[in-house]
Amino acid sequence: MLPPGSPSDRVPPAPPGTIFVIGPQGGYAVPPRRYTLLFGRDREDVHVPVGVDDPTVSRRHGVFTCAATGGDWWLVNTGNLPIELPDGVLMLTGHKRIVGPGYTPLVINSSKRRSHLVEVRVVDGDDLHPRSTSSADTAAPETVYALSPQERLVLTALARRYLEGQDAFPLPLSWEDTARLVNASPYATKSWTYKSVANTAEDVRERLRRRGVRGLTRDEVGEPVGSMLSVNLIRELLRTATLNAQDLELLAERS
Known part of the structure; x- marks a missing residue:
């Protein structure tokens, strides 16, 4: 058992594969062996209480299981509400997936x-010999996609509402509005139409698709597609810091 306030950013020495599950009232750690670890609202019936004063959280909202010594940890949603993962995936009731090494925050909305936050860390081999990086220079994100200046201009315009951060649920601009915004920029090197900005976004989507990014094709999104291809493209570019708020300077109108 782990007391309340246990650190989620570091773990005590433990064998690789050990799972740490931490909630607001404390947590639990189990080495990789046959075990079932429960979290949810009923503090008397789970290992890790979460949402104890919120009746919309299920009494047993989720279960971590390991089938054998040295095996993988699996998470199953046994509650009524979805469990949201860091990549935006929603685990619905009955959904099951492996929890990989490292840190994984789980959110019950x-x-x-x-x-309600449940913090999970599965010990990796690197955790046995951590290296301090507090004084090191900040490293660039591991995955940054190269964009040409004109691609960056087009995608910044398309993602303007996301980059401004004023809308709770932003949407991409229409192709027509994107073209108008690009043409108003002093950095535009040609006259853009709604077709040319759409083709530019499609070219970038295809490059990212070839690198294994999912959710960028009609088959993966399904019908009706709507703006989901652009939404997923923008989210990937923001997630990797390929686009950031400083890029809005490209949209300064011509004086």
């Missing part, structure tokens, strides 16, 4: 507009 309550219908009462509350969010």
Whole structure:
């Protein structure tokens, strides 16, 4: 058992494969062996209480299981509400997936507009010999996609609402509005149409698809497609810091 306030950013010495599950009232650690670890609202019936004062959280909301010594840890959603993963994937009731090494925050979003966090860390071999990086220079994100200046201009315009950060649920601009915004920029090197900006975004989507990014084709998104291809493209570019708020300077109108 781990007391309340246990650190989620570091773990005590433990064999690789050990799982640490931490909630607001404490947590639990188990080495990789046959075990079932429960979290949810009923503090008397789970290892890790979460959302104890929120009746929309299930009494047993989730289960971590390991089938054998040295095996993988699996997470199953046994609650009514989805469990949101860091990549935006929603685990619905009955969904099951492996929890990989490293840190994984799980969020239960309550219908009462509350969010409940369960922090999970599975010890990797590197955790046995951690290296301090507190004084090192900040490293660039591991995956940054190269964009030409004109691609960056087009995608910045397409993602303007995301980059401004003023909308709770932003959407990409239309192709027509994107073209108008690009043409108003002093950095535009040609006259853009709604077709040319759409083709530019499609070229970047295809490059990212070839690198294994999912959610960028019609088959993966399904019908109706709507703006989901652009939404997923923008989210990937923001997630990897390929685009950031400083790029809005490209949209300064011609004087």
